[in-house]
Amino acid sequence: MARYAMVTDLAKCVGCQACTVACNTEWEVPLGFARTHVRQTPVEGTFPNLVSTFYVAQCNHCDHPPCVEPCPTGATWQSENGIVRVDPNLCIGCGYCVDACPYEARYLNPVTKKVDKCDFCASRLEQGRNPACVDTCTAHAKFFGDLEDRSSDVFHLVYERGARRMETADVAVGPNVYYLAPPEHFDLALASFPPRKPRLLTAGQAWKKLARPLIAAAVGATFIGQAIAFFNQLRKGEPDIEE
Amino acid sequence: MKNNGEALETGAIPSYPVPVAVDEAERMLQRQITKHHVAIILLHWFNAFVWLFELGTGLALITSKEFRLAPEWYISIVHGFFGPRGNLLHFHIALGLLWIFVFAVYGIFGYRTYLTREVIQREIALDADDVRWLVVRVKRILGLTDEPLPLQGVYNAGQKLFAILVYAMIPLVMFSGLILAFHWFGASFVAWAIVVHFAAVGLVASGLMIHVYMGAVFPEEKYAFFSMLTGTVNEWFAYNHHFKWWREVKLEQRVWELQHSPDQVPAPPAQGAPAAPAQQKSWFERVFRSPEYWPPYAAGFGLGLVLLATFLIMGQGLGASGGFTRYLTAALAWVAPNWTASNPYWSNYLSGGSPLFDFLVFELIGVALGGFVSGWLAHRFRAACDKGPRIRRSTRYAFAFGGGILTGLGARLARGCTSGLALSGGAVLSVGAFAFMLSVFAAGFIGAYFMRRYWL
Amino acid sequence: MTAPFLGSLSTGAFVTLSLVLGFLFGFFLERAGFSSALKLTAQFYFKDFAVLKVMFTAIVTAMLGLAWFAALGWLDLSQVYIPPSFIWPQIAGGLLLGAGFIVGGYCPGTSVAAAAVGKIDALFFIAGIFAGIFLFGAGVPHFAAFNVSGSLGPLTLPMLFNVNTGAVVFLVVLVAVGAFWASEKSEGVWHLFGRTYGTNSQGKA
Numbered sequence: 001m002a003r004y005a006m007v008t009d010l011a012k013c014v015g016c017q018a019c020t021v022a023c024n025t026e027w028e029v030p031l032g033f034a035r036t037h038v039r040q041t042p043v044e045g046t047f048p049n050l051v052s053t054f055y056v057a058q059c060n061h062c063d064h065p066p067c068v069e070p071c072p073t074g075a076t077w078q079s080e081n082g083i084v085r086v087d088p089n090l091c092i093g094c095g096y097c098v099d100a101c102p103y104e105a106r107y108l109n110p111v112t113k114k115v116d117k118c119d120f121c122a123s124r125l126e127q128g129r130n131p132a133c134v135d136t137c138t139a140h141a142k143f144f145g146d147l148e149d150r151s152s153d154v155f156h157l158v159y160e161r162g163a164r165r166m167e168t169a170d171v172a173v174g175p176n177v178y179y180l181a182p183p184e185h186f187d188l189a190l191a192s193f194p195p196r197k198p199r200l201l202t203a204g205q206a207w208k209k210l211a212r213p214l215i216a217a218a219v220g221a222t223f224i225g226q227a228i229a230f231f232n233q234l235r236k237g238e239p240d241i242e243e
Numbered sequence: 244m245k246n247n248g249e250a251l252e253t254g255a256i257p258s259y260p261v262p263v264a265v266d267e268a269e270r271m272l273q274r275q276i277t278k279h280h281v282a283i284i285l286l287h288w289f290n291a292f293v294w295l296f297e298l299g300t301g302l303a304l305i306t307s308k309e310f311r312l313a314p315e316w317y318i319s320i321v322h323g324f325f326g327p328r329g330n331l332l333h334f335h336i337a338l339g340l341l342w343i344f345v346f347a348v349y350g351i352f353g354y355r356t357y358l359t360r361e362v363i364q365r366e367i368a369l370d371a372d373d374v375r376w377l378v379v380r381v382k383r384i385l386g387l388t389d390e391p392l393p394l395q396g397v398y399n400a401g402q403k404l405f406a407i408l409v410y411a412m413i414p415l416v417m418f419s420g421l422i423l424a425f426h427w428f429g430a431s432f433v434a435w436a437i438v439v440h441f442a443a444v445g446l447v448a449s450g451l452m453i454h455v456y457m458g459a460v461f462p463e464e465k466y467a468f469f470s471m472l473t474g475t476v477n478e479w480f481a482y483n484h485h486f487k488w489w490r491e492v493k494l495e496q497r498v499w500e501l502q503h504s505p506d507q508v509p510a511p512p513a514q515g516a517p518a519a520p521a522q523q524k525s526w527f528e529r530v531f532r533s534p535e536y537w538p539p540y541a542a543g544f545g546l547g548l549v550l551l552a553t554f555l556i557m558g559q560g561l562g563a564s565g566g567f568t569r570y571l572t573a574a575l576a577w578v579a580p581n582w583t584a585s586n587p588y589w590s591n592y593l594s595g596g597s598p599l600f601d602f603l604v605f606e607l608i609g610v611a612l613g614g615f616v617s618g619w620l621a622h623r624f625r626a627a628c629d630k631g632p633r634i635r636r637s638t639r640y641a642f643a644f645g646g647g648i649l650t651g652l653g654a655r656l657a658r659g660c661t662s663g664l665a666l667s668g669g670a671v672l673s674v675g676a677f678a679f680m681l682s683v684f685a686a687g688f689i690g691a692y693f694m695r696r697y698w699l
Numbered sequence: 700m701t702a703p704f705l706g707s708l709s710t711g712a713f714v715t716l717s718l719v720l721g722f723l724f725g726f727f728l729e730r731a732g733f734s735s736a737l738k739l740t741a742q743f744y745f746k747d748f749a750v751l752k753v754m755f756t757a758i759v760t761a762m763l764g765l766a767w768f769a770a771l772g773w774l775d776l777s778q779v780y781i782p783p784s785f786i787w788p789q790i791a792g793g794l795l796l797g798a799g800f801i802v803g804g805y806c807p808g809t810s811v812a813a814a815a816v817g818k819i820d821a822l823f824f825i826a827g828i829f830a831g832i833f834l835f836g837a838g839v840p841h842f843a844a845f846n847v848s849g850s851l852g853p854l855t856l857p858m859l860f861n862v863n864t865g866a867v868v869f870l871v872v873l874v875a876v877g878a879f880w881a882s883e884k885s886e887g888v889w890h891l892f893g894r895t896y897g898t899n900s901q902g903k904a
Contacts, residue, residue, distance in 0.1 A: 072437055073332065074306030089329020092423050094437055095430035113426035200309075203434040208309050211438055215445030216312060222449045226456050229384040233462065536738070539752035540879075542731030546753060547760020549723040554765060556708075556716055559780040561724050563808035567825075568832050575833075587843070588836040602717045609721020610728070610808065611815040617729035618816030626817045629736035629804060643736075643820040646803015647810070647827015648834065649795050654807055655835040656846065657792025659782060661800075662724075662808040664789070666754060668782045670761035672855040672867055675784030679793040684751075686797025691743030694801050698740050 002081045002146040003176075004061065004120055006134070007157040010181035010189065012141035013054040015040060019133035019142065026121065026132040033107045035059070035118040036133055041192040053185040055193050056142075058133075059084060059105035059118035060166070063174025066198035067097040067106065076115075082176060083122055088114045096204050102171045102195035120144070147176075154178070171195040256493045260394070260486050268479055275475035276492050278397070286349055287471055293342045298448060300325075300335045305441070312445075336424045343417050351692050366398050367407060373400035397488040401457070405450045415443040531620045550670055557602050560667020563610070564654035566603035573598045603663075631698040642697065725812050734813040736804030736820060743801055748882030755875040766868050786849035803827060 020037045029035055036058035043052040065084045068076050075090035076097050086097075091114040098106045098115060106117045121131035129135070134142045145152030157163045163178035164186060171194075179186060200208070251263045253270070263271065279287075302313040303321035311318070325331040356362075372393040377400045382388040398406070421427060422436035458468040466480035481489040536542070553561050572592040575583040583589045592598040618624045630639035654660040657679050659668065665683065668676025691698070708716065731753045732738040741747035768774035800806055803824045805813055810828070813821035839846060856871075857864040 069307055069309055072305050072307050072310050074328070087328055089327070090332055092332075092433060092437070093426045093430055094423075094433045096434065098430075108430050201434050203431075203438050204309075207438040207441060211442040211445070212310060212312070215442060215449070218446060218449040219312075219452070222452045225384075226452065228386075229456070230460065232384065232386045233460075235386075536732035536749075537730045539731060539749040540756050542727050543753035543756025544760050546724070546727040546731070547757035547764070549720060549727060550757055550761040551764035552723075553720050554761065554779055555768070555774065556720070558778055560761075561720070561808075563806075563811065564828070564832070567807060567828055568836075571829050571832050571836075575836075586836060586839070588839040602713075605714050605717035606721030606724065607811060609718040609723075610725035610811045612718070613722035613725025613727075614729040614734055614812030614815035615725075616722075617726045618734060618812075621729075623729075623734070624816050626819060628820045629813075629818055630820065631737075639820050640823045643803045643805075643823040644827040644830070646799045646801075646805075647824040647829075648831040649799030649827075650803060650805075650807060650824070651799075651828040651831020651833075652835050653792040653795025653797075653799055653831075654828070655792070655832055656795060657789040658785065660796060660808065661754075661806040664782060666757060666761075669754075669758040670765060671779060671781050672762065672857060672864070672871070673782050673784060674851060674854045674856055674859050675782060675786060675789040677856065678784075678786055679789045679796075682790045682793025683797040683800065686794040687743045687801050690798050690801035691740070694740075695744070698737070698801075698804075699744060 001148075003148050004082050004125075005145065005147045005154045005158065005176040005178060006058075006120070006131070007143040007154050007163045007178045007180055008056045009141040009143070009157075009163075010053050010055065010179055010185055012139045013038065013056060014139045014141075015054045016138050018136050018138050019056065022132040022136035023118070026124075027116070029116070030109060030111050033109065033116075035105075035107075035116065039193060041188050044188055051184050051188055053181060053189055055179075055189040057103065057105065057193065058177060059101075060103055060173075060175030060177045061118075061120065062176065066102065066173055067100045070096040070100045070198075070200055070204060072096065079122075083120050084117075085119050085122060086115055086117060088112065088116075091115050094203075096201055099201050100198045102173060102198055103166075103175070104196075166190055166193075166195065168194055171197055173198075256490060256497065258490070260482065263479075263482070271478040271482060274478045275473075276478055276481055276489070277474055278470045278476050278481075279474045281474060282349070282353070284471055284474055286345070289345060290342075293338060294451065296338055297335060297342070298444070300331055300338075301444065304331060304335060310441070336420075339417075339420050339424070343421070346413075346417070348688070351689065365396055367403055367410070369400055369403055373403060376400040377404070394486045395484065395488070396491075397485055399484065401453070405454055408450045409447055412443040412447045415439055416447070419443065532622070534621050534623065546666075547670075550666060554667075554670070559602065560663065560670065561606065562603045562659060562663030562667060563607065564651070564660040565663055566601070566607040567651070568592065568655065569598045569601055569604050570607075631696075633699075634697055638697075724808070725815065728809055728812040729816060733809040734816045734818065734821075736813065736818070739806075739809060740801060740804055745885055748886055751882055752879060755878055759872055759875045762868055762871060766864065781853035781855060784849075784851040784854045785847060786851060788846050788848065791845075799827075799831075 015038050017038050020034055023029065023035050027035060036056060039055045039057055041053050041055060043050050045051050061078075061082055061084050063082070065076075065078055067084065068078055071077075072094065073090045073092060075087045075092070076084065077087065078084050093108055093113045093115060095108055095115070098108060101117075106115050108114075109116045121129075121133075124131060130144050131142075134144045143153040143157060145154035147155055147158065149155060154163075157180055158178050161180060163180040165175045165178060166189070167173070167175060168190070173195075175195075179189065181189065251257065251261050251267055253267060300321065302311075303318045305311040305313070306318055322328065322331060325334065372395065376393045376395060379388065379390050379392050380399075380401060382390070383392070419436040419440040422432050423440060426433055457464045458471070463484070466476050467484075470476040478489065481492070537545075550561055553559070569592055572583065572589045575589060576593060576598070584593060598604075615624065628636050628639055630636065650660070654663075657664055657675075659665075659676075659679070661683065664673075664676050665680045669680060728734065732749055733753070738747060739750055742750040765774065765776070765779065769776045796806065803810075805821055805824045807828055810821045810824045814825060855864075855867075857867045860867070
């Protein structure tokens with residue numbers, strides 16, 4: 001099975017947002033939302049030694065995606081090739097996964113009322129095409145491929161050119177979008193847009209820590225009570241109706 | 244049972260239970276008392292069916308390890324049964340909506356019967372006997388005591404407790420379910436609605452387990468179970484388990500018997516004259532000149548053949564409101580040609596030559612002619628006004644005009660009326676036609692309730 | 700003026716056939732009793748399910764006829780007009796029309812048949828229809844967006860569920876037969892919507 005990954009060369013990226021436009025068009029993303037978009041870091045340092053870079057945000061299709069478990073209905077799932085997907089038929093738009101994502105890659109589509117995010121253009125992959133953002137990148141800064149394929153671009157860029165994952169010591173969930181950049185640019189991007197720790201909404205916590213144990217206890221207690229009653233009944237036998 | 248040396252005599256109504264002789268008990272076992280109305284029996288089993296499937300599918304819908312109650316093997320079996328993953332959710336939602344709809348219908352027709360203070364007091368509210376009953380009942384089930392149970396009304400305290408739980412939880416289940424299904428009020432409500440849905444269902448389910456156990460397994464409640472099939476329980480069961488209710492019923496029955504005592508028996512039917520020999524009539528007289536309407540299936544079959552012929556000849560179905568629109572457009576174009584031509588709606592009908600050169604325009608003239616001939620043949624042609632007995636003609640005319648306005652608006656919004664969309668669109672299986680038909684019947688049945696003093 | 704079965708028609712034939720078909724339509728409507736507002740509204744009081752029975756019998760008859768003609772290759776179904784579905788306005792329109800039905804006592808087609816046998820109230824209803832249509836046409840610019848919302852094109856049930864037409868036809872027949880059965884069973888249950896327990900079945904014997 002393939003293990004898909006994407007590499008973005010931040011040194012080549014010109015911040016033109018062509019990837020954002022292509023993606024929004026491909027997936028009919030409503031205005032004001034995006035599956036992927038280019039962000040710019042603040043300018044750091046003192047003149048003339050200034051540093052600034054672009055950062056292309058999208059779903060990282062993590063090795064250990066923190067968004068899968070909080071999804072109550074199983075609408076978010078990880079396929080065998082590593083792509084984390086949302087099944088719109090099962091999604092009820094509760095937003096638990098949106099809060100869980102460290103990279104803020106998910107949004108609630110106000111038109112469909114379902115959660116949506118980058119899926120590496122899975123339907124294009126099935127047709128043998130690249131994701132829309134890769135095909136459209138004006139600076140040829142985006143690469144997509146299979147990390148298990150030694151001849152692929154991404155294998156070369158990750159294992160030979162040293163493209164890196166945007167992770168910190170706190171949040172290391174194995175993102176599969178890699179970034180190629182000079183170290184000071186990479187560090188600035190990571191410091192400007194650090195992954196945050198996965199959160200569970202208050203509602204989810206109330207469910208997990210309160211409602212579920214309570215209901216389990218209620219059902220369990222009822223069951224035990226009934227079992228006792230049943231054995232009593234067996235012991236006594238049917239009462240005679242003609243007393 | 245208290246033993247004061249008395250025994251229950253036939254026809255006696257004591258104020259507390261007394262021992263019953265075997266032969267009297269056998270007679271009591273034969274006599275039935277009505278407990279449940281057929282509408283309630285139907286609702287009960289519909290409800291049971293819905294809960295079985297909604298619980299079964301709902302348990303499998305929650306797949307997250309953090310929240311689920313069902314084991315993995317159960318989830319995979321249910322998912323395997325339903326095929327593509329979305330099907331399960333769609334089934335759950337569809338059945339839930341049907342459930343809400345049925346309850347809404349019952350609520351609309353029954354709230355004044357079942358939500359009275361009297362009914363709530365006797366069927367739901369707990370009294371002192373009930374509280375004591377709960378304690379004794381639990382002790383008896385656990386085998387801790389043989390103390391007799393306090394006297395109970397039509398429902399015992401356990402049943403009342405379950406009813407309170409259900410009445411409190413069902414609105415929560417329904418409302419949270421609707422929020423989940425339709426994403427009402429946005430994501431933060433959905434996030435909480437799913438917790439409320441889970442917890443409310445879970446509480447009902449734990450009570451439901453006792454309810455099912457009592458009904459299906461517990462020997463003492465055997466007759467209560469069968470009363471949900473037949474609607475009746477025997478007097479012996481009522482006497483022993485619901486004494487207060489048994490006494491009420493017997494007293495009511497006594498009153499009824501007094502009111503219908505033999506001196507009020509109606510006179511035997513008078514010997515009528517032998518019926519006049521039926522006149523032989525020609526088939527034409529019988530079929531076309533009889534004032535009876537045709538059986539609906541015969542008239543419907545004829546109508547269907549006409550509809551089929553219309554499709555074959557004209558390539559479109561029958562209609563009515565489209566014809567009305569064309570007549571109105573022609574009239575408007577004559578009175579105010581510029582305004583009509585500039586209106587985005589009327590101009591549709593002006594583009595292809597005269598708005599009056601259309602199938603529906605001629606068809607409507609035919610409808611009037613056909614209706615007249617049919618009514619005239621059946622001796623039905625006379626000036627009349629169809630109205631309910633309680634209202635005046637002028638009221639009827641005003642409402643007919645108002646109803647016409649609603650109908651005109653609705654027909655144009657839906658792009659067709661009962662004939663043009665429901666009938667003709669239904670025959671070609673149009674999705675919109677079926678949605679339209681359902682909404683017509685829904686609004687009709689709901690509106691009928693509010694209009695009952697007007698029509699009945 | 701497309702006539703899928705007969706080919707194109709001359710103007711005279713078109714007008715004559717339209718009148719004849721309308722005549723038969725009106726005739727059967729009147730025969731079914733649909734010229735009476737009391738008979739029509741009795742449907743909604745569970746007293747008389749003639750509306751449902753007639754409507755479904757007609758739909759099933761025409762649907763089966765069309766299906767057979769198409770299956771035998773005598774009819775090109777693509778030439779038959781399928782009304783476009785605009786799901787939201789059609790649901791809203793259905794609710795309005797249903798409300799108008801129970802308030803006014805008729806629907807557009809039946810009001811014509813009723814007026815033809817001398818029902819004065821039907822004339823008021825017809826006047827109301829014209830007023831309603833006028834309000835709609837004059838007001839269309841104000842709710843143009845809603846009026847075209849939920850557009851699905853000429854979508855049919857077989858297309859929606861992506862199944863064979865025959866299966867849907869069969870299912871509709873089944874549903875219709877079920878509805879007939881249910882309506883035969885439930886005619887006159889209006890009075891049953893009351894509380895009856897506590898009455899002794901023997902006491903009423």
